[in-house]
Amino acid sequence: MxxxxxxxxxxxxxxxxxxxxxxxxxxxxxxxxxxxxVLSQALSSARFTGKxxxxxxxxxxxxxxxxxxxxxxxxxxxxxxxxTCEEIGGALxxxxxxxxxxxxxxxxxxxxxxxxxxxGLKLAAYRFDTYFTKQKPEDLxxxxxxxxxxxxxxxxxxxxxxxGAAIDGTYxxxxxxxxxxxxxxxxxxxxxxKALEAYGVEVEVLGEEDMHKLGMGSLxxxxxxxxxxxxxxxxxxxxxxxxxxxxxxxxxxxxxDTGGISIKPSSGMEDMRGDMGGAAAVSxxxxxxxxRKAKANVVGLVGxxxxxxxxxxxxxxxxxxxxxxxxxxxQNTDAEGRLVLADVLWYAxxxxxxxxxxDLATLTGAVVVALGHYHAGLFxxxxxxxxxxxKAGETTGERVWRLPLAREYDRxxxxxxxxMRNIGGRTAGSITAAQFLKRFVDEGMPWxxxxxxxxxxxxxxKKSTDxxxxxxxxxxxxxxxxxxxxxxxxx
Ligand code: BES
Ligand code: MN
Ligand code: ZN
Numbered sequence: 001m002x003x004x005x006x007x008x009x010x011x012x013x014x015x016x017x018x019x020x021x022x023x024x025x026x027x028x029x030x031x032x033x034x035x036x037x038v039l040s041q042a043l044s045s046a047r048f049t050g051k052x053x054x055x056x057x058x059x060x061x062x063x064x065x066x067x068x069x070x071x072x073x074x075x076x077x078x079x080x081x082x083x084t085c086e087e088i089g090g091a092l093x094x095x096x097x098x099x100x101x102x103x104x105x106x107x108x109x110x111x112x113x114x115x116x117x118x119x120g121l122k123l124a125a126y127r128f129d130t131y132f133t134k135q136k137p138e139d140l141x142x143x144x145x146x147x148x149x150x151x152x153x154x155x156x157x158x159x160x161x162x163x164g165a166a167i168d169g170t171y172x173x174x175x176x177x178x179x180x181x182x183x184x185x186x187x188x189x190x191x192x193x194k195a196l197e198a199y200g201v202e203v204e205v206l207g208e209e210d211m212h213k214l215g216m217g218s219l220x221x222x223x224x225x226x227x228x229x230x231x232x233x234x235x236x237x238x239x240x241x242x243x244x245x246x247x248x249x250x251x252x253x254x255x256x257d258t259g260g261i262s263i264k265p266s267s268g269m270e271d272m273r274g275d276m277g278g279a280a281a282v283s284x285x286x287x288x289x290x291x292r293k294a295k296a297n298v299v300g301l302v303g304x305x306x307x308x309x310x311x312x313x314x315x316x317x318x319x320x321x322x323x324x325x326x327x328x329x330x331q332n333t334d335a336e337g338r339l340v341l342a343d344v345l346w347y348a349x350x351x352x353x354x355x356x357x358x359d360l361a362t363l364t365g366a367v368v369v370a371l372g373h374y375h376a377g378l379f380x381x382x383x384x385x386x387x388x389x390x391k392a393g394e395t396t397g398e399r400v401w402r403l404p405l406a407r408e409y410d411r412x413x414x415x416x417x418x419x420m421r422n423i424g425g426r427t428a429g430s431i432t433a434a435q436f437l438k439r440f441v442d443e444g445m446p447w448x449x450x451x452x453x454x455x456x457x458x459x460x461x462k463k464s465t466d467x468x469x470x471x472x473x474x475x476x477x478x479x480x481x482x483x484x485x486x487x488x489x490x491x
Contacts, residue, residue: 001093001097001121001122001125001141001143001144001145001146002144002145002146003118003121003122003145003146003147003148003160003164004145004146004147004148005114005118005147005148005149005150005153005156005157005160006147006148006149006153007149007150007151007153008149009105009147009149010065010066010105011066011103011104011105011145011147012066012067012068012101012102012103012104013066013067013068013069013070013096013099013101013103013104013105014028014031014065014066014068014069014070014104014105014107015069015070015071015072015092015096015104015105015106015107016028016069016070016071016072016106016107017072017074017088017106017107017108017109017113017117018043018048018050018071018072018073018074019050019074019076019077020049020050020051020073020074020075020076020077021050022043022044022048022049022050024039024040024043025107025109027107027149028069028107030065031060031064031065031066031069034060034061034063034064034065035058035060035061035063035064035069036061038058038060038061038069039058039069039071042056042058042071043071048071048073049073050073050074050075051073051075052073052074052075052079052080052084052087052088053073053075053087053088053091054071054072054073055070055071055072055073055091055092055095056070056071057069057070057071057095057096057099058070058071066105067101068096068099068101070092070095070096072088072091072092073088074088080113082116082119082395082396082397083397085112085113085116085117085119085120086116086117086119086120086123086397086465087120087463087464087465088117088120089106089116089117089118089119089120089121089122089123089124089465090120090121090123090124090463090464090465091120091124091464092104092106092117092120092121092124093120093121093124093125093143093464094124094464094467096143097124097125097141097142097143098138098139098140098141098142098143099142099143100142101142101143102142102143102144102145103143103144103145103147104143104145104146104147105146105147105148105149106121106146106147106148106149107149107150108148108149108150109150109151110150110151110152111150111151111152111153111155111156111159112156112159113150114148114149114150114153114156114160115148115156115157115159115160115163116163117148118146118148118156118160118164119160119163119164119167120464120465121146122164122167123167123170123465123466123467124464124465124467125141125143125467126170126171126174126467126468126472127141127467127468128174128175128178128468128469128470130179131180161292162292162483165288165289165291165292165479166288166292166396166475166476166479166480167476168287168288168291169284169285169286169287169288169291169472169474169475169476169479170284170472170475170476171284171472172280172283172284172287172472172475173277173280173281173283173284173470173472173473173474173475174280174468174470174471174472176189176192176276176279176280176283176284176470177273177274177276177277177280177456177457177469177470177472178468178469178470179273180273181255181256181272181273181306184255184273184276185228185255185256185304185306186223186228186229186230186231186253186255186304186305186306187228187229187231189231189233189253189255189276189279189302189304190205190231190233190304192283193205193233193235193283193302196235196283196286196287196290199287199290199291200237200290200293201235201236201237201286201287201290202234202235202236202237202238203233203234203235203236204233204234204235204236205231205232205233205234206231206232206233206234207229207230207231208220208223208229208230210232211230211232211343214323214343214347215321215322215323215325216232216322216323216343216346216347217320217321217322217323217343218320218321218322218323218328218339218340218342218343219232219303219305219339219340219342219343219344220343221314221318221320221330221339222254222260222305222307222314222333222336222339222340223305223306223307224312224313224314225260225261225307225308225309225310225312225313225314226305226306226307226308226310227308227310228255228306230303230304230305230306231304231305232301232302232303232304232344232347233300233301233302233304234299234300234301234347234351234352235282235283235286235299235300235301235302236297236298236299236300236352237286237289237290237294237296237297237298237299237300238297239289239290239293239294239295239296239297239298240295240296240297240486240487241297244297244355245297245353245354245355246297246298246299246352246353246354246355247296247297247298247299247354247355247356247357247358247482247486248298248299248300248301248348248349248352248354248356248357248358249281249282249285249286249298249299249300249301249357249358249359249360249478250278250282250300250301250302250303250341250344250345250348250357250358250359250360251276251278251279251280251281251282251283251300251301251302251303251359251360251361252275252276252277252278252279252302252303252337252340252341252359252360252361252362252363253276253278253279253280253302253303253304253305253340254272254275254276254305254306254307254336254337254340254362255273255275255276255304255305255306256272256273256275256306256307256308257272257275257307257334257336257337258272258307258308258309259307259309259333259334260307260308260309260313260314260333260334260336261309261313261314261315261316261333262316262332262333262334263309263334264334271457274362274456274457274469274470275307275337275362276302276304276362277360277361277362277452277453277456277457277470277473277474278302278337278359278360278361278362278363278450278452278456278474279302279303279304280456280470280472280474281360281452281456281472281473281474281475281478282300282301282302282360282474282478283300283302284472284474284475285298285300285474285475285478285479285482286298286300287475288475288476288478288479289479289482292479294479294482294483294487295487295488296482296486296487297486298482298486299348299352299354301344301347301348301352302344303340303341303343303344305336305340307333307334307336313333314330314333315330315333316330316331316332316333317329317330317331318330319417319418320339322339322342322343322346322440323342323343323346323347324342324343324346324440326342326419326420326439326440327418327419327420328342328415328418328419328420328421328422329415329416329417329418329420329421329422330421330422331415331421331422331423332422332423335422335423335433337361337362337363337433338361338363338422338433338436338437339422341359341361341437341440342436342437342439342440343440344359345357345359345437345440345441346440349441349442349445354445355446356385356445356446356447356448357441357445357446357447357448358385358389358447358448358449358450358478359437359447359448359449359450360376360450360452360474361449361450361451361452361453362451362452362453362456363430363433363449363451363452363453364429364430364433364451364453365429365453366428366429366430366433367403367429367430367451367453367454368453368454370403370430371401371454372454373454373455373458373459373460374399374454374455375393375399375400375401375454375455376393376398376399376400376401376450376451376452376454376455376473377400377401377403377430377434377450377451377454378390378400378401378402378403378448378449378450379402379403379404379405379430379431379434379448379449379450379451380402380405380447380448380449381405381447382446382447382448384446385446385447385448386402386448388481388484388485389448389450389477389481390402391484392477392478392480392481392484393477395480396476396477396480397463397465397476398455398473398474398476398477400450400477403430403431403434404431405431405434405435405438406431409424409428409431409432409435410432410435410438410439412424412425412427412428412432412435413432413435413436413439420436420439422436424436430451433451434449434451437449452473452474455471455473456470456471456473457469457470457471458471
């Protein structure tokens with residue numbers, strides 16, 4: 001679906017945001033008149049209160065400039081923030097994308113509202129149809145074009161260009177996540193990242209031989225039962241001053257997680273196609289930054305592996321030597337994400353010299369139990385980083401919630417045979433996983449771990465702006481955090 005901005009246009013459908021006072025906006029008056037008062041009657045007789053998210057779709061007579069008029073509940077004007085507007089746009093696409101009409105005009109009072117609603121439209125219009133060969137025409141969207149009608153179209157367009165780049169990142173992350181694991185495995189994932197070069201991102205791909213030389217026994221251990229070669233992809237976006245250190249974004253990219261020899265139950269295992277959600281988030285963010293030519297230096301590093309049971313797989317009891325030199329007793333081969341991240345974190349610090357690190361990983365089922373699907377778990381010793389990411393999360397709707405790190409949890413990683421084991425105990429599974437990662441982060445390095453196992457795909461009630469299986473969590477959060485904290489402010 002194409003999105004445009006204009007000050008007036010004729011379209012098949014015209015949508016208006018209605019305040020809770022239920023007054024008809026000026027731009028809607030001509031439609032009301034030509035229809036013999038259908039709009040004002042609808043407002044006074046139907047159960048339409050203007051509450052946010054409400055939608056009332058009205059058929060217009062021939063004499064009108066549109067075949068359909070849609071009234072959108074905008075809620076209280078003073079509460080109409082970015083997320084409220086996104087939901088309005090999302091609800092509109094959900095209700096009318098398959099209406100049979102092609103062209104939609106959305107009228108708003110301000111450029112800001114127009115840009116935010118446009119974001120909602122775009123987020124909700126995402127589809128992943130690659131593998132359907134027999135779709136009925138009525139299941140396909142008819143909507144081809146949405147035009148936002150607002151006072152300052154240049155301003156709206158400008159805003160949307162910035163925000164839209166982050167949504168391109170969301171789309172990219174969703175695509176990577178939704179792909180089935182026979183199609184998207186480490187080598188094909190890496191190949192897709194090569195496409196970022198077209199936007200000015202430097203992309204380097206390391207294979208197993210390179211990683212052997214680096215001593216990355218922990219990451220390689222996870223991949224050794226797979227027929228697919230493991231990869232490490234480094235993506236560098238250099239939009240900031242030459243001398244400033246990059247921010248490093250590190251992602252878990254387990255393209256499929258069977259659990260390995262500690263195999264998972266079969267029910268629901270297909271969801272483990274999404275166990276590369278961290279890597280998808282990092283990749284999407286790099287695309288966002290490049291698309292809007294962000295004035296910051298950011299390096300993304302993704303560890304791509306497949307966790308399979310095989311005669312060559314790692315076993316419970318095996319001891320791996322990580323690139324940092326620390327040894328790890330594998331007590332559960334299903335706790336593989338942390339083994340991958342251990343070596344990628346080491347590489348990030350040794351070769352990219354970052355000023356801060358954020359890692360993202362679908363790391364533990366325990367974080368889903370703790371926080372459900374509406375906040376990622378955040379772990380950090382830096383109050384400042386935690387606060388900045390929380391703020392970006394509230395604005396973008398990709399929310400985070402801080403959980404603790406503490407010495408007592410670290411002790412649960414003690415092993416009889418090696419420097420540590422890869423699981424804690426029965427308790428605090430997300431925290432012990434974070435403590436494990438912390439052992440691979442240099443003293444004093446500002447670091448945040450985001451456990452996104454609950455938010456990378458959402459079960460149950462989903463927003464209209466999250467229409468496919470994968471949510472595409474990450475790029476909007478990280479793009480906003482980088483814009484607010486690592487780029488010169490524009491205003
Ligand atoms: N990829 C899983 C975590 C996960 C679970 C992500 C559910 C998304 C939804 C991870 O590799 C895993 O298997 N973790 C284990 C750790 C345990 C063995 C210590 C878990 O959470 O059960
Ligand atoms: Mn696992
Ligand atoms: Zn996993």
